[in-house]
Amino acid sequence: MSTFEHEQVLIRTGQRSGLPIIVAVHSSTLGQAVGGCRVRQYADWRDALADALRLSAGMTAKCAAAGLDNGGGKTVVALPGGVTLTPSLRRDVLHDVADAAASLDGRYATGPDVGTTPDDMTVIGERTGHVLGRPLGRGGSGDSSGPTATGALAALRAVSGHLHGTPDLAGRRVAVVGVGSVGERLARMLTDEGADLLLSDIDPAKRALSAELGAAWDDPEQALTADVDLLVPAALGGVLTELIVPRLRCAAIAGPANNQLATPEVADLLHERGIIWVPDYIAGAGGVTYAVTVELQRGTADEGLGRVQAIENTVTDLLTRARTTGTTPAQAARELIERRLRTAATDPGRR
Numbered sequence: 019m020s021t022f023e024h025e026q027v028l029i030r031t032g033q034r035s036g037l038p039i040i041v042a043v044h045s046s047t048l049g050q051a052v053g054g055c056r057v058r059q060y061a062d063w064r065d066a067l068a069d070a071l072r073l074s075a076g077m078t079a080k081c082a083a084a085g086l087d088n089g090g091g092k093t094v095v096a097l098p099g100g101v102t103l104t105p106s107l108r109r110d111v112l113h114d115v116a117d118a119a120a121s122l123d124g125r126y127a128t129g130p131d132v133g134t135t136p137d138d139m140t141v142i143g144e145r146t147g148h149v150l151g152r153p154l155g156r157g158g159s160g161d162s163s164g165p166t167a168t169g170a171l172a173a174l175r176a177v178s179g180h181l182h183g184t185p186d187l188a189g190r191r192v193a194v195v196g197v198g199s200v201g202e203r204l205a206r207m208l209t210d211e212g213a214d215l216l217l218s219d220i221d222p223a224k225r226a227l228s229a230e231l232g233a234a235w236d237d238p239e240q241a242l243t244a245d246v247d248l249l250v251p252a253a254l255g256g257v258l259t260e261l262i263v264p265r266l267r268c269a270a271i272a273g274p275a276n277n278q279l280a281t282p283e284v285a286d287l288l289h290e291r292g293i294i295w296v297p298d299y300i301a302g303a304g305g306v307t308y309a310v311t312v313e314l315q316r317g318t319a320d321e322g323l324g325r326v327q328a329i330e331n332t333v334t335d336l337l338t339r340a341r342t343t344g345t346t347p348a349q350a351a352r353e354l355i356e357r358r359l360r361t362a363a364t365d366p367g368r369r
């Protein structure tokens with residue numbers, strides 16, 4: 019039997035919406051658990067529960083590795099097939115989520131995720147203060163994709179420093195796969211840095227961006243296996259599979275897409291091929307780092323940005339540790355996370 023490692027899981031039928039509302043608090047060892055609210059269709063509510071368990075554990079890792087004094091949580095609302103969210107049902111769902119978060123007495127704060135927006139967080143904020151990611155001017159820090167892109171750029175600079183002795187990205191060949199909210203911002207930043215860019219997306223309309231930035235364009239399959247210095251997954255998860263690893267021609271991979279590895283073993287396969295993989299929960303931590311610093315810790319925008327840029331130091335330390343101990347960056351990250359959690363559990367004053 020596998021071990022139940024979550025602190026608390028709340029499952030209830032929403033009083034207004036009648037829909038399954040699931041809030042998983044994986045860990046509050048480092049502080050208040052944070053993690054977004056996902057609203058999407060599931061074939062079975064138990065699949066939504068599995069998602070909440072997995073994603074909340076991922077948030078614990080993300081916060082711990084980013085040096086935040088926060089734990090991991092997640093809300094998932096399981097929409098049955100055929101149910102569409104009318105504006106009034108959406109409002110009911112959001113108020114049900116707010117009440118579920120409020121019932122945890124500050125142990126957990128929610129935020130935007132797949133299927134929810136910063137405006138939805140304003141609606142949740144009508145019933146609880148335990149919410150992050152409201153729009154600017156409405157008590158929140160606004161769209162997280164800018165800070166997420168800044169954090170991913172910091173990770174790429176660290177990789178460049180590790181490989182070439184300088185974080186300067188001018189002239190480095192970089193493939194960005196997925197140019198949505200985060201990928202587009204990152205592509206613009208990389209252009210400003212003077213990188214030699216290849217862009218890709220399943221949406222052909224995004225090709226206009228490559229023309230605007232003077233970047234090359236290819237379909238996602240080709241871009242993933244392009245001969246580049248840095249590969250940046252910025253679309254969906256699961257792109258790094260056992261089948262694709264032998265075909266990769268990049269020196270390193272670092273990007274914001276969540277859950278890039280199809281299986282954990284892919285990290286070892288990449289290591290065997292000499293390809294550096296920066297764990298996604300570190301390269302993609304800019305958004306949560308900024309929101310927590312500005313909204314929960316009441317820091318200034320500059321302080322938030324400074325902490326996001328510090329992802330460069332985190333990745334540099336991680337790659338150095340991995341190199342000196344002969345392990346993978348993923349293993350080095352796991353050890354860093356376990357050390358932080360152990361220290362906080364035994365000596366809460368030394369988080």
Ligand SMILES: NC(=O)c1ccc[n+]([C@@H]2O[C@H](COP(=O)([O-])OP(=O)(O)OC[C@H]3O[C@@H](n4cnc5c(N)ncnc54)[C@H](O)[C@@H]3O)[C@@H](O)[C@H]2O)c1
Binds near residue numbers: 254
């Ligand atoms: N938005 C944030 O602040 C944030 C924070 C942390 C992590 N992330 C992660 O970063 C990734 C991108 O987030 P986003 O907010 O930019 O999403 P988005 O939906 O705005 O953009 C995703 C882009 O990827 C494209 N795409 C989808 N499937 C593709 C495929 N197979 N190949 C190539 N392109 C494909 C889409 O057409 C779209 O342009 C996601 O994995 C997300 O979970 C986002």
